[in-house]
Amino acid sequence: MSRRSPRVAGVLFDCYGTLIDILTDERDIETYRYLSRWLLYQGVKISPESLRECYPRRVQEAADRVGGRHPEVRVEEVFAGICAEHSAWDVDAERLGIETARTFRAASLRRLGVIEKSRRLLDLLGTMKTGVVSNGQRVFSEQELRVLGLYDRFDVVVFSSDLGYQKPDPRIYTAALEQMGVPACGVLFIGDDHENDVAAPLRLGMQALHVAEAWRRYGT
Numbered sequence: 186m187s188r189r190s191p192r193v194a195g196v197l198f199d200c201y202g203t204l205i206d207i208l209t210d211e212r213d214i215e216t217y218r219y220l221s222r223w224l225l226y227q228g229v230k231i232s233p234e235s236l237r238e239c240y241p242r243r244v245q246e247a248a249d250r251v252g253g254r255h256p257e258v259r260v261e262e263v264f265a266g267i268c269a270e271h272s273a274w275d276v277d278a279e280r281l282g283i284e285t286a287r288t289f290r291a292a293s294l295r296r297l298g299v300i301e302k303s304r305r306l307l308d309l310l311g312t313m314k315t316g317v318v319s320n321g322q323r324v325f326s327e328q329e330l331r332v333l334g335l336y337d338r339f340d341v342v343v344f345s346s347d348l349g350y351q352k353p354d355p356r357i358y359t360a361a362l363e364q365m366g367v368p369a370c371g372v373l374f375i376g377d378d379h380e381n382d383v384a385a386p387l388r389l390g391m392q393a394l395h396v397a398e399a400w401r402r403y404g405t
Contacts, residue, residue, distance in 0.1 A: 193392065195367035196310045197341075197358075199376030200319035200326065203396045204303050204335060208296035212237070219292040220285070224268070227281055231271040239267060240289075255354040257345040261286040261324045283324055290325040299333050303396065305405040306375070307338060316341030318361045318374075320351045320381070341365050352378075353385035362389075375399045 201207050210216060217233035217240075224231060231239070243266065247258040265282025272278070307315070316339050319326060323344040330336035341364040345351040348360060362369055369390040376382020377396045386393040394402065 191370045191392070193313065193373045194371040195314040195316070195365050195373070197316045197318050197361055197365070197372055197374045197386075197391075198303070198307070198339075199374075199378065199382045199396070200317050200321055200330070202377035203375060203382070204300060204307070204317070205329060205333065206296065206298045206300050207294075207329070209290070209293040210295055211241075211293050213293070216289070216293045220289050223288050223292075224271075224285065227268070227284070228274045228276045229268045229271050229281070229285075230273050231267065236267075240264075243267060251349055253350060253354070255351040257320070257349050257351045259324070259346050260289075260322050264289070286322065286324045287328065297329060297333075299335065302400045302405045306396075306399055306403055307335075309403050309405065311338060314340050314365050314367055316343065316361050316365055318343045318352065318357060320345045322346045352381040355385065355389055358386060358389050358391070362391075 198204055214233055214237060217236040221231060221233040221236055240263065243263045244258055244260065247263055248256040251258060261282040264285040265278040268276060268281045268285060269278040321344045323346050326344055327336060336342065341361055343357060343361045343364070345357060348357055350356055362372060365372065372391045374382055374386035374391050374393040375396050379395065383393040383395055
């Protein structure tokens with residue numbers, strides 16, 4: 186006899202590629218030209234070319250300081266440092282770092298929308314406790330979930346920038362499970378990345394489905 190899976194009492198979703206269809210281009214010089222022009226009016230003078238070179242390097246340096254196998258940084262703090270260093274007059278670097286991170290996201294954005302099959306999946310499973318666990322930056326990822334009408338549908342939303350580490354670090358799943366208040370065996374994880382959203386949850390005793398399999402199983 187085959188063993189039946191425990192009853193599902195909660196569902197955790199990945200965000201990008203699972204719930205949200207997004208395309209960004211963080212290498213396009215036009216992204217940095219827009220950001221450089223915007224920063225000029227905030228009292229920060231830095232060329233597009235310097236921004237494109239500086240930003241990923243500062244992110245990597247910040248990740249190296251965090252350490253570990255799957256480190257995460259807060260990009261608003263990275264931008265705050267860049268703004269403070271290149272300011273033409275006294276600026277509120279902390280506030281400007283947040284605004285710069287969101288402006289950078291807007292400048293790099295090429296496509297943003299809800300994946301309709303997953304919206305219907307959420308409709309079907311929404312009577313249970315639900316949550317999101319994402320390798321994302323709360324500074325703009327929360328805004329994207331909100332503007333697409335998704336954020337308030339979840340009981341738990343965990344972004345890697347909240348914690349300082351990314352999937353598949355087991356601590357990010359444990360944090361979500363603790364907030365959800367459901368044993369791991371009763372939680373189904375759904376996502377589009379095999380390692381982050383299927384293999385890692387299974388190692389922690391959760392149930393897991395690739396999002397394409399979940400669409401088929403639930404007929405969405």
